[in-house]
Amino acid sequence: MRRVTVSAQDVADLAGVSRAAVSRTFTPGASVSAETRAKVHAAADRLGYHVNHLARGLIRSETGLVALIASEINTPYRAKLLAALTMRLQEAGKVALLINTDRSDDSVEQALRRAISYRTDAAVVLSGMPPLSLAETCLQYGMRLVLINRDELRPGSLRISLDEQGAGRQAFSVLVAAGCRRLALATSKAGTPSLTGREAGFLAAARDAGLQPVVEARGLTNYQTGLDIGTNLMTRTDRPDGIFCTTDQIACGVLDAVRHRFNVEVPRQLSLIGFDDIAQAEWESYNLTTFRQPVEEIADEAVRWLATDAQNPVGTVCPHAKLIWRGTVRQGGKPA
Amino acid sequence: MRRVTVSAQDVADLAGVSRAAVSRTFTPGASVSAETRAKVHAAADRLGYHVNHLARGLIRSETGLVALIASEINTPYRAKLLAALTMRLQEAGKVALLINTDRSDDSVEQALRRAISYRTDAAVVLSGMPPLSLAETCLQYGMRLVLINRDELRPGSLRISLDEQGAGRQAFSVLVAAGCRRLALATSKAGTPSLTGREAGFLAAARDAGLQPVVEARGLTNYQTGLDIGTNLMTRTDRPDGIFCTTDQIACGVLDAVRHRFNVEVPRQLSLIGFDDIAQAEWESYNLTTFRQPVEEIADEAVRWLATDAQNPVGTVCPHAKLIWRGTVRQGGKPA
DNA sequence: CTGAAAGCGCTTACAG
DNA sequence: CTGAAAGCGCTTACAG
Numbered sequence: 021m022r023r024v025t026v027s028a029q030d031v032a033d034l035a036g037v038s039r040a041a042v043s044r045t046f047t048p049g050a051s052v053s054a055e056t057r058a059k060v061h062a063a064a065d066r067l068g069y070h071v072n073h074l075a076r077g078l079i080r081s082e083t084g085l086v087a088l089i090a091s092e093i094n095t096p097y098r099a100k101l102l103a104a105l106t107m108r109l110q111e112a113g114k115v116a117l118l119i120n121t122d123r124s125d126d127s128v129e130q131a132l133r134r135a136i137s138y139r140t141d142a143a144v145v146l147s148g149m150p151p152l153s154l155a156e157t158c159l160q161y162g163m164r165l166v167l168i169n170r171d172e173l174r175p176g177s178l179r180i181s182l183d184e185q186g187a188g189r190q191a192f193s194v195l196v197a198a199g200c201r202r203l204a205l206a207t208s209k210a211g212t213p214s215l216t217g218r219e220a221g222f223l224a225a226a227r228d229a230g231l232q233p234v235v236e237a238r239g240l241t242n243y244q245t246g247l248d249i250g251t252n253l254m255t256r257t258d259r260p261d262g263i264f265c266t267t268d269q270i271a272c273g274v275l276d277a278v279r280h281r282f283n284v285e286v287p288r289q290l291s292l293i294g295f296d297d298i299a300q301a302e303w304e305s306y307n308l309t310t311f312r313q314p315v316e317e318i319a320d321e322a323v324r325w326l327a328t329d330a331q332n333p334v335g336t337v338c339p340h341a342k343l344i345w346r347g348t349v350r351q352g353g354k355p356a
Numbered sequence: 357m358r359r360v361t362v363s364a365q366d367v368a369d370l371a372g373v374s375r376a377a378v379s380r381t382f383t384p385g386a387s388v389s390a391e392t393r394a395k396v397h398a399a400a401d402r403l404g405y406h407v408n409h410l411a412r413g414l415i416r417s418e419t420g421l422v423a424l425i426a427s428e429i430n431t432p433y434r435a436k437l438l439a440a441l442t443m444r445l446q447e448a449g450k451v452a453l454l455i456n457t458d459r460s461d462d463s464v465e466q467a468l469r470r471a472i473s474y475r476t477d478a479a480v481v482l483s484g485m486p487p488l489s490l491a492e493t494c495l496q497y498g499m500r501l502v503l504i505n506r507d508e509l510r511p512g513s514l515r516i517s518l519d520e521q522g523a524g525r526q527a528f529s530v531l532v533a534a535g536c537r538r539l540a541l542a543t544s545k546a547g548t549p550s551l552t553g554r555e556a557g558f559l560a561a562a563r564d565a566g567l568q569p570v571v572e573a574r575g576l577t578n579y580q581t582g583l584d585i586g587t588n589l590m591t592r593t594d595r596p597d598g599i600f601c602t603t604d605q606i607a608c609g610v611l612d613a614v615r616h617r618f619n620v621e622v623p624r625q626l627s628l629i630g631f632d633d634i635a636q637a638e639w640e641s642y643n644l645t646t647f648r649q650p651v652e653e654i655a656d657e658a659v660r661w662l663a664t665d666a667q668n669p670v671g672t673v674c675p676h677a678k679l680i681w682r683g684t685v686r687q688g689g690k691p692a
Numbered sequence: 693c694t695g696a697a698a699g700c701g702c703t704t705a706c707a708g
Numbered sequence: 709c710t711g712a713a714a715g716c717g718c719t720t721a722c723a724g
Contacts, residue, residue: 024496027717038695043719050719053693068493070472074410074419075717078700083410085474088454094439094635096432103430106456115470118424118454120442134451136406138421157404160360243639276640299430303579304612305641363701374711379703386703389709411701414716 026067035063046071077139081162086326087117087135089128090146095242096269096298097313098146101168104319105144112327114141121147123210129154136161142326144168147212164333166322171213178325178333180318182341184214187311188221190343191264191293196229198291198350200262203233206249206274207266208241215241218266218295234260241266246273254282261290268294268301271308275348287350297344307347314339362403371399382407413475417498422662423453423471425464426482431578432605432634433649434482437504440655441480448663450477457483459546465490472497478662480504483548500669502658507549514661514669516654518677520550523647524557526679527600527629532565534627534686536598539569542585542610543602544577551577554602554631570596577602582609590618597626604630604637604646611642611684623686633680643683650675 028042035042037056044050045060052060063069077083086109092098106116117140121127128148135143136157142164143150150158150165155174158165165177173179195203205222207215219235226233236252239245246265250273253260265271271294278284278292286292294301294310301308317339325333364378371378373392380386381396388396399405413419422445428434442452453476457463464484471479472493478500486494486501491510494501501513509515531539541558543551555571562569572588575581582601586609589596601607607630614620614628622628630637633648653675661669 025498025717026496028719029717039717040695040719041693043717044694047719051693056693068496070469070493070497072414072475072717073473074413074475075700076719077410078408078414078702078717079719080700085453092439093442094432094435096430096435099430099432099435102454103428103456106429106454110456115474116454117421118438118442118452120439120446133406137409138451139408139410157406160362160404161406162361243635247640272639272641280640299579300636303608304583304616305608361701364703365701375701376703376711377709379701380710383703387709392709408701411716412703414701414718415703416716 026069027072028069030067031060031063031069034067035059082141083139084114085117085138085140086114087119087131087138087140087143088146089119089121089131089135089143089148091121091123091127091148093118093120096300097267097296100298101146101313101315101318104315105322108319108323112323114323114326123147125149125151132158136163139163142166144322145170150174164326166325168318168322169212169214171217173336176332178322179336180321181336181338182214182217182313183338184217184341185221185224187295187341187343188218188223188264189225191218191311192222192225192229194293194343194349195262195264195291198262198287198352200260200291200350202258202260202262203231204253204260204263205233205235205237205266206246206253206263206270207235207237208239208245208270209237210241212241215266218264222264233264241269243269243273246270246275247277248273250274250277251281254278254284259284259290263290263292265292265294268296268298268308268310270294271310271348272300272306275306275308286348291350292348293343294348295341301344301346309346309349310344311341312344313341362405363408364405366403367396367399367405370403371395418477419475420450421453421474421476422450423455423467423474423476423479424482425455425457425467425471425479425484427457427459427463427484429454429456432636433603433632436634437482437649437651437654440651441658444655444659448659450659450662459484461485461487468494472499475499478502480658481506486510500662502661504654504658505548505550507553509672512668514658515672516657517672517674518550518553518649519674520553520677521557521560523631523677523679524554524559524600525561527554527647528558528561528565530629530679530685531598531600531627534598534623534688536596536627536686538594538596538598539567540589540596540599541569541571541573541602542582542589542599542606543571543573544575544581544606545573546577548577551602554600558600577605579605579609582606582611583613584609586610586613587617590614590620595620595626599626599628601628601630604632604634604644606630607644607646607684608636608642611644623684627686628684629679630684631677637680637682645682645685646680647677648680649677
């Protein structure tokens with residue numbers, strides 16, 4: 021089939037006006053008489069005309085495109101964040117270019133290059149870290165960079181990072197306040213900034229208190245890992261009575277292992293805290309006490325900066341991960 | 357900050373070649389001498405040059421952009437499908453424009469208009485249905501349309517739809533073979549093509565067998581709905597002993613209600629089948645027998661057609677939803 | 693308010 | 709293999 025594309029010129033011809041008039045009609049705020057506008061709209065509708073944003077993006081300094089760079093997008097937490105981000109972006113009149121990566125920095129670099137190729141107004145990085153030189157190329161092309169839960173910063177970029185360490189510390193205090201004495205940390209081997217932050221905070225607080233939790237770090241950041249860790253932990257002679265899981269998925273796995281394979285009662289015999297507050301954390305089988313990722317707030321912060329004229333971001337902004345009390349921590353942990 | 361964008365001309369100047377030579381260097385298959393190519397690459401790297409795909413898209417008949425139009429993208433099944441789709445798309449050298457919609461047809465129309473504005477090579481619709489006239493506009497702009505699990509067809513579009521009715525019928529036979537006598541259907545009020553197909557198949561098979569299942573249809577397609585339905589069903593004097601849930605999320609809700617609120621044993625006292633095979637279906641707390649959505653196959657089919665020169669799609673292709681046997685259906689249901 | 697003209701960054705016949 | 713030139717569809721000063 022031949023591509024029979026209709027251009028502003030076609031609309032102008034049909035409406036009996038100039039190409040410029042057509043352009044102005046579709047540019048909010050441009051000065052066109054009501055009459056001209058009406059003629060143009062009529063012609064455009066009849067022809068099925070849609071402004072070519074590619075051509076527009078060639079001229080204006082904005083394309084309306086924003087790249088979202090992330091790995092494992094079908095993971096509950098990622099999907100939630102992505103949903104919030106795409107929503108906010110659309111409300112701001114932008115559209116999301118979703119670029120999948122694996123966990124390697126190399127694939128992040130490829131993703132960012134694609135973003136540059138399409139001259140996206142910004143790139144939001146949820147996974148991996150772009151090399152410094154490429155970040156500078158982005159800057160040079162006028163792109164804005166938003167780094168979510170990354171540990172480093174890049175010049176001219178906005179970094180949105182939770183206080184992971186603080187959350188890890190809080191997890192420790194809560195478990196101790198709940199009467200737990202034999203603590204454990206359940207995490208994966210992924211070593212992402214978010215995870216290591218939570219781990220570090222938990223361990224540091226324990227050290228300060230003169231305690232040394234059992235650390236189980238294995239596999240990928242998923243349910244299966246939780247299952248493995250739970251099984252391992254319960255096989256020990258000194259079973260822990262308080263576990264901080266760096267992720268809800270891991271927590272769900274630990275919970276299932278502990279309950280179904282060892283008949284341990286939660287929270288009577290074991291208290292457990294997760295992180296993320298994925299949808300399943302609220303499901304009755306888990307009813308997990310966990311830290312809520314402030315995804316809406318993260319998305320808001322990101323899009324707010326993109327929608328602003330301010331060239332220089334504030335540097336780092338830290339939304340708060342709030343502890344959501346549900347049923348996996350024994351009474352006593354919760355303050356009055 | 358001024359946008360200091362580097363163009364092919366800049367690279368050409370630095371490399372001492374023509375603009376056309378630069379263009380050819382970045383066009384796979386174009387004829388350039390090794391020497392020229394090397395000079396161009398050197399200059400491009402030094403300048404941080406990236407071909408402007410917007411400008412390229414203006415000239416070529418392809419932009420490399422494909423729109424993914426979907427609602428509720430943070431739902432386990434949707435996220436899974438979206439992940440598969442974006443992956444395949446990238447492997448085929450395309451990049452996904454993710455456009456969020458609510459369930460209304462109007463928002464699908466808006467989404468499709470955005471896709472047209474960016475001259476995407478194709479639009480993959482996972483939610484809602486584009487009006488016929490707009491579908492024709494897409495065709496006119498040379499866009500391809502892929503409709504996933506939609507009930508209608510659009511001219512020139514590819515439709516990928518499971519045999520929902522067949523699955524519904526199979527669910528019925530399996531429950532009956534497992535010895536269930538009082539059947540129920542648990543579904544939402546969403547009324548999407550997938551859901552109504554499953555419902556219709558199940559009910560038709562029951563009718564053929566002279567049975568009349570209890571039908572519980574309420575709320576949105578989510579966990580909470582399952583919880584409500586499970587509670588309602590167990591409050592009846594004639595509790596069902598076999599339930600087909602049109603979605604895994606609903607099934608998980610039903611399971612939790614039934615077990616935790618009524619102490620019903622699954623599958624001893626009640627058999628239950630879901631649909632989708634979301635990650636949680638495999639979690640030990642659920643261990644749900646369910647139909648697996650062939651997401652990889654769906655993504656393959658979609659991308660295969662997009663990557664092809666064939667203008668006319670086959671019409672409808674029907675990947676098979678396979679029943680995954682796990683622990684929520686009593687022995688007897690499963691064939692040897 | 694309106695139109696003619698220049699220009700955004702590219703690709704692609706067309707000659708050589 | 710290579711370059712000069714035309715053109716993709718738009719927007720935006722610039723005059724009027």
